[in-house]
Amino acid sequence: MSQSVVSNNSSASTVTEPSLSDDDVQAVDRLGRLTQQLRDELARVIVGQRETVDLLLVCLFARRHALLMGVPGLAKTLLVSKLAETMSLKFNRIQFTPDLMPMDITGTDILQDNGDGRREFQFAHGPVFANIVLADEINRAPPKTQAAMLEAMQEQRITVVGKGFDLPPPFMVLATQNPVEQEGTYPLPEAQLDRFMALIELDYPSEEEEIAIARTTTGGRLPELQHLMTAENIIANQDLVRRIPVPDHIYTEAAQLVRKTRPAGGTAPSWLLPLVSWGAGPRAVQDLILGAKSRAALEGSYMVRTEDVRAVAQPVLTHRLITTFAAQAEGMTARDIVARLLEEEG
Template identity: 45%
Template sequence: MPSMDQPETGDMIADLEAAAARLVTAREMVSRRVIGQQKVVDLTLTALLCGGHALLVGAPGLAKTRLVEALGTVMGLDANRVQFTPDLMPSDILGAEVLETGADGARAFKFIQGPVFCQLLMADEINRASPRTQSALLQAMQEKKVTIAGAERPLDRPFHVLATQNPIEQEGTYPLPEAQLDRFLLQIDVDYPDRAAEREILLATTGTEEAEAERVFDAAGLIAAQALIRRMPVGEKVVDAILDLVRAARPGTAEASALVADDVAWGPGPRAAQALMLAVRARALMDGRLAPGIDDVAALAHPILVHRMALSFSARAAGRTLDSVISALVRETLREDIAA
């Protein structure tokens, strides 16, 4: 007699294959507009598939704004952009109640929505705004709602924040607090394109016409893909690898690696493990696989851990970096699993 869960398993496999095919098209569409940044495109799509937010760190002119615009088109999301500046106020993002006088002379408060009421919000140069304004996004990012004048107002679904940060110019900026950094699923480092990619950029963007992206998903389709990600099976070895890596990165604990004892001031919390659990599934799906492996954990270790850890003073003075620490942790904790 066939197992009772076979039809459900068959339906899930079909759903995963269909979603993987749409994602291939989505990646191609975004890459039409963002040339030479395939890893950045894939990581940003990973964040959206997981229902999370992403922090894009890179020098000016590396197509970060173009990427967000292309994603809004391809994923069928209502997108807004806010340029963060030192004089930006929380109400400029969230909205505010204003007193209006009606035709009959009666006065009443009316809520005017801010740009946060969208499905894809680009927070450009987020570290240029004051901590007070940065914190206006905390509740929105975590709870998908905002509280204004004592009233809770739900945000559109899905809701994602893609924030950008310039690592070069730090004068007059306000570093994001650890609590807010932890709410970004991924930190995506945007590097300069290689020579071949930059040549393609020159030819594609300085002519009379540019390639246009077309819609592949819509809001409902993305929500369905996010639900599908959470249904993907994850093997025990992958779960253990995630726990081994995250727990080894916490100095002062029983499971801490010797690598972090002197070099790391504080390590990742449970959100890092949760982010890895979701992100490895999304990466597997975009590769057309039905379940993630240890290699996915290793590949996503840096973008998930780098903004959830801090180097000690002695490590900074010695010239060590979080990149090298995380790479060493991956080799130490996942070496046997990757070799197998």
């Protein structure tokens, strides 16, 4: 396919990657239409939260994980379970507590009678064996359990008693945190935060949305949602996302934006130096590009555009910046700092 056909919704740019085939172009068109169907279907039970739904879809089709941040009662569990329902995926929820052990999420060998009078160990699968796993209040878990979840997230497999088990594709972890000022919760280590592609922050609904929520949830049973996709469809679209072309200048813009978050190295603006003690690492550049590819495909575009990178920059970068005491004293959050960087980018 010629470059002129590929560059819909995008200014002319140099692309060194192969353009999409005719079949891929048709697949992108189908995915764009399907994305709108998914939004409409979820809106039957989820009031508002359009941006949250879009970011969850971006992470899913980018084969990445997401961190949901919000106070209790914002329908995080309902949203994730209904997302799995519309995609015909297996969903499990794990409530993290201080006494949760690795075997409680991975499973373990149990001694069972095989029917002929003999006993043997058989592996009982834990709740991590699902397509979408909601790790509720993950910041309450002990280090051993965190390590087991990290292996599952990174490798898409777990190890129990020296034996490895593959997790079913597609696999996505959505972890929730209550705000750190809530009693009994603690912030996740920076190394673990970096494993999540995006921090998706949920805020209180508007008055109109809150009234609509009350109408929807205090009547009869919630409607069953239509199954719009299958696991095989999702995997095929995840592969399609990887083939979305990226202009050379987009790679440069993503790398330069991430480098501006680092106070060391002379790449950050002067105003940022007293506000940030540690910036985003190379994985942030990867996630910016993958997130932009996923968003472009979901929007029905055949090429990554600057607006795709800007749309995912806030959730990709915010949780990767460690602010200083000076920033806290000035009331500057990591979100504010990323917003200012994007504003300067124009």
